[in-house]
Amino acid sequence: MTAPRVEIDLDKIRYNTQHLVHRLDLHDISVTAVTKAVCGCPDIAKAMLEGGAIGLADTHVENVDRMRAADIQHPICLIRTPMLSQADCIPPICDASYNTELDVIHALGQSALRANKVHGVILMVELGDQREGILPDDLSAFALKVMEIPGISLNGIGANFACLSGIAPEQQAITRLSDLASAIEEQSGLPLKIVSGGNSANLPLIFSGAHSGRINNLRLGEAILLGVDPVSEIPIEGLFTDAFNIVAEVIESRFTARRCEAPAIAPVSQHNQIVCIHDHTRRAIVAIGRQDTDIEGLSLPSRLTLIGATSDHLIVGTPYAPLAVGSEISFQPNYSALMRVMAAPNVEKVTRDRRHAGRGKSAENAHPNQERRAFIDAQAL
Ligand SMILES: *Cc1c(COP(=O)(O)O)cnc(C)c1O
Numbered sequence: 001m002t003a004p005r006v007e008i009d010l011d012k013i014r015y016n017t018q019h020l021v022h023r024l025d026l027h028d029i030s031v032t033a034v035t036k037a038v039c040g041c042p043d044i045a046k047a048m049l050e051g052g053a054i055g056l057a058d059t060h061v062e063n064v065d066r067m068r069a070a071d072i073q074h075p076i077c078l079i080r081t082p083m084l085s086q087a088d089c090i091p092p093i094c095d096a097s098y099n100t101e102l103d104v105i106h107a108l109g110q111s112a113l114r115a116n117k118v119h120g121v122i123l124m125v126e127l128g129d130q131r132e133g134i135l136p137d138d139l140s141a142f143a144l145k146v147m148e149i150p151g152i153s154l155n156g157i158g159a160n161f162a163c164l165s166g167i168a169p170e171q172q173a174i175t176r177l178s179d180l181a182s183a184i185e186e187q188s189g190l191p192l193k194i195v196s197g198g199n200s201a202n203l204p205l206i207f208s209g210a211h212s213g214r215i216n217n218l219r220l221g222e223a224i225l226l227g228v229d230p231v232s233e234i235p236i237e238g239l240f241t242d243a244f245n246i247v248a249e250v251i252e253s254r255f256t257a258r259r260c261e262a263p264a265i266a267p268v269s270q271h272n273q274i275v276c277i278h279d280h281t282r283r284a285i286v287a288i289g290r291q292d293t294d295i296e297g298l299s300l301p302s303r304l305t306l307i308g309a310t311s312d313h314l315i316v317g318t319p320y321a322p323l324a325v326g327s328e329i330s331f332q333p334n335y336s337a338l339m340r341v342m343a344a345p346n347v348e349k350v351t352r353d354r355r356h357a358g359r360g361k362s363a364e365n366a367h368p369n370q371e372r373r374a375f376i377d378a379q380a381l
Helices: 010-025 042-050 061-069 084-089 102-114 136-147 171-188 200-207 222-226 335-343
Strands: 005-009 030-034 055-058 076-078 096-099 119-124 152-158 194-196 217-220 244-256 281-286 305-309 314-317 328-333 348-352
Touching: 005 010, 010 030, 010 042, 010 200, 010 222, 010 348, 030 042, 042 055, 042 061, 055 061, 061 076, 084 102, 096 102, 102 119, 102 136, 102 152, 119 136, 136 152, 136 171, 152 171, 152 217, 171 194, 171 200, 194 217, 200 217, 200 222, 217 222, 222 335, 244 335, 328 335
Parallel strands: 005 348, 030 055, 030 217, 055 076, 076 096, 096 119, 119 152, 152 194
Antiparallel strands: 005 244, 244 281, 244 328, 281 314, 305 314
């Protein structure tokens, strides 16, 4: 197999989706699975749908194209406010999109009419993340205008939390979103199908028994893919945290005989965590770098220390045992490392799917929430 590569366990992704779908179903909340971090990888999207997600969501039209080309027929929603310049190509492939600008919604309506479709719109309301959103006080009037636009159907409202601000949502925000939904319905006399309460950062609040109010949908990416809460990075009970492994190959392995003083860090290398190496420390170079992933987002095997990285080299200290040239090392990515590596063209993506292969132990029988662990390939020791 080629290196570097990402090994993707589809059984674990399917299991994580299923687990979240079941738990949220108890609160009458459906799951829309978010595929942006994996560039709309069709195999992963299919595993999420098999796990019970009602539909998919992505931020990039190109990713949606990739999923449609792989014959995925389920509803797909664009969750980044569409670019005006792309309005034409969205209604033909997306059932709905999240919006905050009237000009864009008008353009989407025109495009939908030309495609002989009705395009669904979910209005994003700003409730504290300070990223996208219509201000709460303007929402009802905005919604009434959207309802008048030909080719458009107002499907609902949504909010987003913790992405820009890093602040988890609180009960107050959920209640506010619910009240806004009710106010729009009262003024328009029409029911809203979707009240989408947020992303993976909402899960701790919902699972702690908070009132979910009118919320009937969440858009989940990180919790499904990595099994963690994005705000704390703490594993969510019952989920696999090791569905993804990045594997890279050792290309140099040496003793550093001389003491190496840590150089004064120039601005360009501020991110290279240069550490002072003691006499006779072994180090190895691994063929992966900043162009491939977010190096600081990798968890290293415990026997290795991070010395630094450049665009295409990762240098690790190997104090316990040398790493053989040609051996492979596995790393577990956090969200930032995952999204970068999935977008890197020179990193191969390898999926494992025991359910569809019909052999081997299924992930359902394995134990989720094993300690986040990275391992050194046996031959590397
Ligand atoms: C990325 C994104 C999500 C998914 O966030 P996760 O933290 O990965 O669950 C949901 N909604 C919007 C609008 C997003 O941009």
